Amino acid sequence: MMEITNDEINKFVEAVKEQSSYDFSDYSEKSFRRRIEKLLNDNNCDVEKLISKLSKDSAFLNKIVKDITVNTTEMFRDPKMWHQLRYQLLPSFQNKEKIRIWHAGCSTGEELYSMLILLNEMGLFERTEVVGTDLNEDVLKVAKNGQYRYKFNMVYIENFDQVMKENPNNGEKYDLDYEKYFIIDKNRDLLKMNQFLLDKPTFQTHDLVSGKHELGEPFDLIICRNVLIYFNNNLQNKVFELFFKSLVPGGHLVIGVHESILGPLSNKFSKMAQVYQKK
Amino acid sequence: MRNAIAIGGSAGSFKVVVELLTKIPKSYNIPIFLCLHRLKHVRNGFSEALSLRSNLKVVEPQDKDEILPGKIYLAPANYHLLVGLDGKFHLSVEEAVNHSRPSIDYLFSSAALHYGKYLTGVLLSGANRDGAIGMQHINMEGGQTIVQSPEESQVNTMPKSCLELFKPDLILESEQIINYLVGLKG
Numbered sequence: 001m002m003e004i005t006n007d008e009i010n011k012f013v014e015a016v017k018e019q020s021s022y023d024f025s026d027y028s029e030k031s032f033r034r035r036i037e038k039l040l041n042d043n044n045c046d047v048e049k050l051i052s053k054l055s056k057d058s059a060f061l062n063k064i065v066k067d068i069t070v071n072t073t074e075m076f077r078d079p080k081m082w083h084q085l086r087y088q089l090l091p092s093f094q095n096k097e098k099i100r101i102w103h104a105g106c107s108t109g110e111e112l113y114s115m116l117i118l119l120n121e122m123g124l125f126e127r128t129e130v131v132g133t134d135l136n137e138d139v140l141k142v143a144k145n146g147q148y149r150y151k152f153n154m155v156y157i158e159n160f161d162q163v164m165k166e167n168p169n170n171g172e173k174y175d176l177d178y179e180k181y182f183i184i185d186k187n188r189d190l191l192k193m194n195q196f197l198l199d200k201p202t203f204q205t206h207d208l209v210s211g212k213h214e215l216g217e218p219f220d221l222i223i224c225r226n227v228l229i230y231f232n233n234n235l236q237n238k239v240f241e242l243f244f245k246s247l248v249p250g251g252h253l254v255i256g257v258h259e260s261i262l263g264p265l266s267n268k269f270s271k272m273a274q275v276y277q278k279k
Numbered sequence: 280m281r282n283a284i285a286i287g288g289s290a291g292s293f294k295v296v297v298e299l300l301t302k303i304p305k306s307y308n309i310p311i312f313l314c315l316h317r318l319k320h321v322r323n324g325f326s327e328a329l330s331l332r333s334n335l336k337v338v339e340p341q342d343k344d345e346i347l348p349g350k351i352y353l354a355p356a357n358y359h360l361l362v363g364l365d366g367k368f369h370l371s372v373e374e375a376v377n378h379s380r381p382s383i384d385y386l387f388s389s390a391a392l393h394y395g396k397y398l399t400g401v402l403l404s405g406a407n408r409d410g411a412i413g414m415q416h417i418n419m420e421g422g423q424t425i426v427q428s429p430e431e432s433q434v435n436t437m438p439k440s441c442l443e444l445f446k447p448d449l450i451l452e453s454e455q456i457i458n459y460l461v462g463l464k465g
Binding site: 006034035071072073077226228229230233256257258259260262 | 339340341342343355357358364369370371372373374385
């Protein structure tokens with residue numbers, strides 16, 4: 001693996017900033033470094049060449065930005081968090097006429113569909129508007145398509161069972177067929193979401209870093225999990241500020257199990273287990 | 280700069296780690312980073328299981344947490360655990376490396392960059408090749424490298440792949456590794 005210096009990272013960030021609307025200067029240095037190293041390896045070149053190539057070739061620049069910003073996501077990651085949504089948070093939405101949910105940095109959408117499945121089981125599906133955004137339009141295409149590799153997702157089916165088929169509070173079990181929500185084709189290694197789920201969400205590109213709220217009415221719930229770990233504290237504050245502004249009074253925010261709100265925005269939210277609430 | 284210890288292991292390493300944690304005294308002031316492979320969906324109970332017989336608390340760090348002496352840090356399930364140049368923990372959900380997340384290579388390489396010669400890296404029993412490259416990085420940055428002897432390892436793929444890559448400072452049996460680490464001063 002190619003090793004790069006901090007100076008080279010800075011040069012690269014500057015070049016991307018000059019050539020595009022993307023500013024990576026506040027990205028968490030650690031994972032950013034490795035992603036650039038991976039780029040150099042994949043393209044078999046050094047930083048100098050990479051910079052000169054992306055200045056001349058906008059398609060290449062586009063691809064580079066996408067490679068850097070791609071994130072992984074899974075179905076029903078962290079069952080405990082989903083239990084809290086199912087048994088504590090979402091029941092409090094029962095009396096609302098309309099529910100708006102924003103999956104910020106939704107990547108390929110597995111978690112967004114997990115949410116839709118849960119909403120449907122709770123009878124909240126019809127009245128909910130779900131928006132999925134990501135910086136990267138390629139992952140949004142995958143999300144819109146709702147088609148995933150079965151083998152990769154197989155271990156998460158167990159999470160699905162944990163969240164959808166049993167109540168941890170009383171041990172009660174529910175019957176539920178996967179077919180209601182997705183089709184599994186083991187031979188073709190496919191897991192495909194059913195059409196009524198695909199029809200529900202709107203997806204649009206959005207750059208959290210821009211700090212702009214351009215998604216219409218405020219949200220009752222924002223889900224942004226394992227995205228902020230790639231940002232430094234400055235940028236995190238900016239994003240928390242955006243989330244604060246984008247939530248209705250008393251609205252909720254869910255971030256990754258190992259993420260927390262630090263800094264100036266921390267006293268504008270109260271926290272209960274995995275869920276933050278706007279004060 | 281203060282000392283730190285990074286330990287990686289997979290199949291067959293759990294017992295060694297538990298044994299180590301029972302021997303580490305409460306007064307121990309070197310932070311220990313544990314990166315142990317486990318099943319993807321086994322999310323809970325692992326740090327608790329390790330804490331049971333440990334004198335020091337085993338914690339799964341939050342992203343951007345400070346690294347404190349005398350704590351045992353366990354890479355959370357399904358995240359990569361890294362040490363940043365800011366000296367804090369960073370978590371990542373980038374794709375798995377060698378089918379592993381957490382990746383021992385990532386933890387070791389990142390810690391090597393931050394700690395340099397103040398880092399001791401330990402690679403234990405395991406069934407894949409994760410950790411070998413990370414150990415080499417620790418070595419290149421001037422840190423100490425200790426590999427569990429393949430003969431004594433329950434599964435020797437991991438120690439062996441490290442030995443194929445470079446010559447570590449020490450090749451020890453688990454009991455010797457434990458004694459060595461317990462004897463380290465912060």
